[in-house]
Amino acid sequence: MLTLHHLNNSRSQRILWLMEELEVDYDIAFYQRDSVTNLAPDSLRAVHPLGRSPVLSTPHGAIAESGAIVEYLVHNYAKDVFATPTEAEALQQYWFWLHFAEGSLMPPLVANLVLEKARQKGSKPFFIKPITDKLVDGILNAYYGPNLAQSLRYVESYLSKNTWFAGDEPTGADVQMIFPLESLVASGRAKDFAAIQSYVKRVHARPAYKAALEKGGEYAYA
CATH class of the missing domain: 3.40.30.10 (Glutaredoxin)
Incomplete structure (x- = not known):
């Protein structure tokens, strides 16, 4: 068991x-x-x-x-x-997205979350807030923000041409990718990415997901 x-x-x-x-x-x-x-x-x-x-x-x-x-x-x-897909191209996509989810997409997403919490904690005492905001904005604008935006554009482009991440049916790659994508949709960060939003709805509609x-x-x- x-x-x-x-x-x-x-x-x-x-x-x-x-x-x-x-x-x-x-x-x-x-x-x-x-x-x-x-x-x-x-x-x-x-x-x-x-x-x-x-x-x-x-x-x-x-x-x-x-x-x-x-x-x-x-x-x-x-x-x-x-x-696991057996067709060569689908298998390659399977390997890629299976690791992309945690290797490339989640790190900037988590960093954004942690830094925003740091911003909130920096609001007291009040004279610390401008310093905290400037520091957080600097880190986000220099690395994590552009990194996340680039990843979102890449995912959006792929999903605009594909129903699932590795072939014509859902696979383990979709299991890995759903967590960061549904988080991005729920937080509003994916509001300009129609294909990502449609994908999350597609997963959420599955009886097994419910x-x-x-x-x-x-x-x-x-």
Whole structure:
């Protein structure tokens, strides 16, 4: 039996979606973020030393990292749906998007989130706020902002010509890509990217995705 160690408002939601698509038998162990720090609870370290979610307990031990979990599930359970593409071009796209999600898209997205929180904390005392704002704006404008914008343009261009990220059917690449894209849509950062918005709606309309939301509980997207 598989057990997904599921943290609210986290990347583990997309693993729930994949397991629903694959129709595998699994249990869910629920964890809640700290209300002050928003971090995962220490109890997750008992499952895996990193103490982060998702973690999947398997007959072979605990496995962490979304991409590794996706590959494990696809390798062991995918048959007619969500299988690794066999056609050469689709397979190459599969590898690319599977790693692009966390390697290129998520870092500037997380950096923007962290820096905006730093901006908010810098509002007290009041005379610190202009300094904090200038520092945050400088970092965002110099690197993270342009990096994220470039990635969004690339994703938008690809999705304007393709329904899914790796071939004619959804794959593990889509499982990886949905988390950052639905976050960008929910936060309003993708308001000018029609193809990305349509893609997120397409995923959200899938029965397995809806079932995963019902099982996973709280999920704020952004």
